[in-house]
Amino acid sequence: MTVTDIAGRTVHVDSEGFLTDPSEWDEELAKALAEQIGITLTEEHLRMLRFLRADFTTTHETATTRRVQAVGGFPVKQQFALFPQKPAKKMAYVAGLPKPHGCV
Amino acid sequence: MTTLETVPVVPSFDVVDTDRKLAIICSKGNLDMAYPGLVLANAALGEGVETHLFFTFWGFDMITRDRMAKLAFSPAGNAAMHLPRIGTRLPQALAPLPGMTALATWMLRRQIAAIDVPEVPDFLDQIVASGGHLWACRMSADMQHLTEADLRDDVEGIISASDFIEKTAGAQLLFI
Numbered sequence: 360m361t362v363t364d365i366a367g368r369t370v371h372v373d374s375e376g377f378l379t380d381p382s383e384w385d386e387e388l389a390k391a392l393a394e395q396i397g398i399t400l401t402e403e404h405l406r407m408l409r410f411l412r413a414d415f416t417t418t419h420e421t422a423t424t425r426r427v428q429a430v431g432g433f434p435v436k437q438q439f440a441l442f443p444q445k446p447a448k449k450m451a452y453v454a455g456l457p458k459p460h461g462c463v
Numbered sequence: 464m465t466t467l468e469t470v471p472v473v474p475s476f477d478v479v480d481t482d483r484k485l486a487i488i489c490s491k492g493n494l495d496m497a498y499p500g501l502v503l504a505n506a507a508l509g510e511g512v513e514t515h516l517f518f519t520f521w522g523f524d525m526i527t528r529d530r531m532a533k534l535a536f537s538p539a540g541n542a543a544m545h546l547p548r549i550g551t552r553l554p555q556a557l558a559p560l561p562g563m564t565a566l567a568t569w570m571l572r573r574q575i576a577a578i579d580v581p582e583v584p585d586f587l588d589q590i591v592a593s594g595g596h597l598w599a600c601r602m603s604a605d606m607q608h609l610t611e612a613d614l615r616d617d618v619e620g621i622i623s624a625s626d627f628i629e630k631t632a633g634a635q636l637l638f639i
Contacts, residue, residue: 395471396477428589435592
């Protein structure tokens with residue numbers, strides 16, 4: 360287990376840097392996580408993150424891009440626009456959740 | 464053991480192979496063989512890889528408007544077709560019986576839907592929305608007397624094999 364400092368906060372992460380304890384996350388931390396990967400969070404980003412967090416509490420799995428569109432109602436195009444190149448992993452990281460396991 | 468990293472541990476998202484390119488040739492029109500290309504294309508796009516799909520021969524059905532939602536699966540010649548719950552193989556002698564293709568197709572569609580994987584047309588919508596490029600094979604179009612009007616709107620063009628080779632210079636290539 361690894362502990363790391365993000366914006367003055369001590370959090371538990373896996374070897375890649377994904378948070379391992381979802382309860383350490385809040386929207387302030389999300390801003391700091393986003394900055395680490397070059398994203399400035401807007402309300403639009405936060406709406407998506409809130410869906411991911413809420414979905415995780417019921418499914419115990421991180422939503423894939425497919426699910427974020429089909430269930431969350433955020434079009435795939437918008438996901439790529441807000442979290443460029445690797446939306447699924449970037450959304451998961453900023454939301455303080457594990458990488459999605461699903462293939463689709 | 465807990466280790467303390469003073470430098471923040473951050474996933475290396477920026478290490479994207481910006482030059483990496485993937486070309487997938489989809490040559491099969493059976494329902495089961497449509498999916499490998501779609502799943503891999505979607506995964507590659509989600510990793511920031513430029514992805515091109517080239518539909519040829521039977522794979523043309525995947526992008527032909529009046530066929531793409533009706534792909535079928537036949538257990539004939541497929542020794543890996545197991546019966547649900549029982550787990551034993553479907554005897555090949557039964558595979559060509561009337562109605563078997565319809566039954567197997569229905570079962571496969573249900574299994575795919577059960578894991579929230581979209582149907583072929585929806586999956587292609589998602590691939591295009593993710594920045595994927597769809598191309599149709601000139602020879603297949605000519606053989607089947609099909610034009611762009613018969614294909615999905617988001618097919619970028621009916622192109623020759625050599626045009627495809629040119630467009631995908633330096634790409635990793637998958638033939639399905």
